Amino acid sequence: MIRNFIKLNILAGFAAVLLLSSCKKNEKMMDTLADYNNSKEKKGYHFGDKLSLPKEVTDNAESITLSVEDQESSGLLIDPKLFTLGDNNVIFMIKTKSGETLNQDATINVFAKNPEQNISYQIIAEYPHDPNNFVEGFLAEGNTIYESDGLEKASQLIKYTLGSKVPAIIEKQPPEIFSEGCAVVGDKIYQLTYRNKIGFIYDKNTLKKLSEFPLPNVIGEGWGLTYDGKNLVATDGSKNLYFLDVNDPSKVVKKVSVAGNKTTYDNLNELEYHNGFIYSNVWHNPIILKINPATGEAVGKFDFTKITKENNHGDSENVLNGIAFKGDNMLITGKKWAKIYEVAIK
Missing domain, CATH: 2.120.10.30 (TolB, C-terminal domain)
Structure with a gap:
């Protein structure tokens, strides 16, 4: 009985450590994405480009889905069917490798290819x-x-x-x-x-x-x-x-x-x-x-x-x-x- 109790406590401890580690990883990932979104150096895109997201996000994501004006896309392509020129309000829906789903608001700028x-x-x-x-x-x-x-x-x-x-x-x-x-x-x-x-x-x-x-x-x-x-x-x-x-x-x-x-x-x-x-x-x-x-x-x-x-x-x-x-x-x-x-x- 005592051995089983100790074993359960050890397993619970491991689970708590894993959960804490996962939470910290998710928090860091979302902070990185938020910092990327708010950065003054945030990259602008053109139609046909692929979104370049921070490594902390892509390494820990099982899948990333974009929602733009209630339209969803499973790719990271700047598709003119989804995006418009100028500012686009986007929601990143990220499924992590640990099975959680995280949402992050962002703004994606899309510019014309040729200078005025x-x-x-x-x-x-x-x-x-x-x-x-x-x-x-x-x-x-x-x-x-x-x-x-x-x-x-x-x-x-x-x-x-x-x-x-x-x-x-x-x-x-x-x-x-x-x-x-x-x-x-x-x-x-x-x-x-x-x-x-x-x-x-x-x-x-x-x-x-x-x-x-x-x-x-x-x-x-x-x-x-x-x-x-x-x-x-x-x-x-x-x-x-x-x-x-x-x-x-x-x-x-x-x-x-x-x-x-x-x-x-x-x-x-x-x-x-x-x-x-x-x-x-x-x-x-x-x-x-x-x-x-x-x-x-x-x-x-x-x-x-x-x-x-x-x-x-x-x-x-x-x-x-x-x-x-x-x-x-x-x-x-x-x-x-x-x-x-x-x-x-x-």
């Missing part, structure tokens, strides 16, 4: 702009400008001739509406709102409201809007471009995420479509991206730092936020800017 081209330009003309207008949407048809201005109790849709500060037509919004991006489709203008969760459709010639529509649930806030000849394209302040059915703008046709070669671009804002590319400014950043709408790759970048500093007058909210095209020249302006600039792209 720095695009040069030359200012060839300047036009007056009403400095009271908080520009959210801006587009041109020849010398006719359509502009959507934001802020509650000050939102409006206006139409004027380039070079004039006096609108030919003004459509004031109700005081609770905060207007955002706008786009012309045929003889209609579509307009988003910031947090009102609705959009408006107007007659292009008279600016009289024809109807309204609910914003898709996936779009938390309305920011920028353009038309690519087939779909409306919207932003919501994230890294995403949302392609909307022009006949039913509450329906998302597809979603494309945007990134550069070394940079993820959140806060995509005002949009313009021109000659097969989407141009987007980045909120609170004096740049305009040239984006391939099929892949989301930022293929080019304009730097308007100097122009922005000359026009924001020390107010950080008076940002670059207007993109339009006059022929092949770009028109740019911003929130409460006193000027519109015409630039020739070199």
Whole structure:
């Protein structure tokens, strides 16, 4: 009896040691993965790459499964069917060699393979702009400008001739509406709102409201809007471009995420479509991206730092936020800017 009791105690002791060793090993493995995830030197990936995880993880894992937006993969490949460009929130589900299952949240950055081209330009003309207008949407048809201005109790849709500060037509919004991006489709203008969760459709010639529509649930806030000849394209302040059915703008046709070669671009804002590319400014950043709408790759970048500093007058909210095209020249302006600039792209 005494011998059996001693034997059981020894076995229990061994089991406790093994359990403690396993717990420490698992803890070290998860700490290593957490440190890897939080490291400033964390590696960025491209589509087709294989995830490179710390040796402490791979040596002690029986299997590793990835979960990205509720889709699971048993491989460590950066698959475009699973990942998007930019930041991806991932859950690592690790089955250890000791039979336990561990979960670890992580962020995986996926970048475009080719660097963005720095695009040069030359200012060839300047036009007056009403400095009271908080520009959210801006587009041109020849010398006719359509502009959507934001802020509650000050939102409006206006139409004027380039070079004039006096609108030919003004459509004031109700005081609770905060207007955002706008786009012309045929003889209609579509307009988003910031947090009102609705959009408006107007007659292009008279600016009289024809109807309204609910914003898709996936779009938390309305920011920028353009038309690519087939779909409306919207932003919501994230890294995403949302392609909307022009006949039913509450329906998302597809979603494309945007990134550069070394940079993820959140806060995509005002949009313009021109000659097969989407141009987007980045909120609170004096740049305009040239984006391939099929892949989301930022293929080019304009730097308007100097122009922005000359026009924001020390107010950080008076940002670059207007993109339009006059022929092949770009028109740019911003929130409460006193000027519109015409630039020739070199």
